[in-house]
Amino acid sequence: MQPIITVMLNPVLDQTLYLDRLRPGAVNEADNGQVYPGGQGVNIARGLADWGVPVIATGVLGTENAAPFAALFAAKGISNRFVLQEGSCRSTVKLVDRTSGLTTEVNQPGQPIQPDAYAACLWQIDRLCQPGSLVVLTGSLPPGLPDDTYAWLIARLALHESRVALACGGQALMQAIGGLPLPFCINPNRQELAQAVGQALPEVRDVLHAALHWHRNGVAQIVVSLARSGALFVAEGKAWHAQAHGMIGDGDALLAGWLAAQHQRRDIEDAMRLALACSTGMLGIVGSHSPATSTVRDLAREVRLTRLPA
Numbered sequence: 001m002q003p004i005i006t007v008m009l010n011p012v013l014d015q016t017l018y019l020d021r022l023r024p025g026a027v028n029e030a031d032n033g034q035v036y037p038g039g040q041g042v043n044i045a046r047g048l049a050d051w052g053v054p055v056i057a058t059g060v061l062g063t064e065n066a067a068p069f070a071a072l073f074a075a076k077g078i079s080n081r082f083v084l085q086e087g088s089c090r091s092t093v094k095l096v097d098r099t100s101g102l103t104t105e106v107n108q109p110g111q112p113i114q115p116d117a118y119a120a121c122l123w124q125i126d127r128l129c130q131p132g133s134l135v136v137l138t139g140s141l142p143p144g145l146p147d148d149t150y151a152w153l154i155a156r157l158a159l160h161e162s163r164v165a166l167a168c169g170g171q172a173l174m175q176a177i178g179g180l181p182l183p184f185c186i187n188p189n190r191q192e193l194a195q196a197v198g199q200a201l202p203e204v205r206d207v208l209h210a211a212l213h214w215h216r217n218g219v220a221q222i223v224v225s226l227a228r229s230g231a232l233f234v235a236e237g238k239a240w241h242a243q244a245h246g247m248i249g250d251g252d253a254l255l256a257g258w259l260a261a262q263h264q265r266r267d268i269e270d271a272m273r274l275a276l277a278c279s280t281g282m283l284g285i286v287g288s289h290s291p292a293t294s295t296v297r298d299l300a301r302e303v304r305l306t307r308l309p310a
């Protein structure tokens, strides 16, 4: 089985702190939080590995805090091909207010990639990619890399006859879908898709029209996470609205489930069920764990799929 390759240029250490009530401007007391390797590429690599998909993870990490990433990759059997540069990767703080249930996130932009580390990372990607490889490009770009970085990488990967699943928003997404070659799969949330089409998408039918536009333009698969409303999938000229009991808690797990199912040659309906179950199953889970397989199977059975006009 060909491995899936995940590329992350701006990894992050996620720290989650729980507070009874967050009081802005005051001294707040939190429970001892734990720090986990994160960022979309790491989360997707972990989710894929938990479903038995062979994964190679690459990108750029800082020598000062690469150890927890290496430990996670070793524990999950993920082939670690990250390039190291001096310094450390960024970190985030997630403040969970138990009273309101709201999470406040504080994200750092990250460290610029040093030119030799970037060159080594590109060399690594070139070496790893085979015809037919699926490459997942994810996350916000570090300072210093231009907005067309993913568009440029997609073109480079097309020379290897590799397909790209792209999980990012903002200008990086707009550049990637604004030219050719296109990514094989995109995974925006509702806001990111709205920004890409330049208009609000309040109803599911608005999201459908926007997704169909990009599908007709040549993006083979579009997976849009809709939070409480589930997710919208467009593939093979068809569209579905998939809903679960819980809300889509985790966009990274949604994409990991979708790609894992296809890697295992399951059909589209099974892939949508697994994607939603992986995502809703992540609600309440902090850190580098996936929900139990039995939990995901139960959740998958409860997913409701509605065919939409395409």
Ligand SMILES: O=P(O)(O)OC[C@H]1O[C@](O)(CO)[C@@H](O)[C@@H]1O
Pocket: 010, 012, 014, 038, 039, 040, 041, 043, 092, 107, 138, 139, 140, 251, 252
């Ligand atoms: O790469 P971005 O878009 O800045 O997002 C990073 C954050 O998103 C997550 O990957 C969750 O999707 C976190 O692990 C991380 O803190």
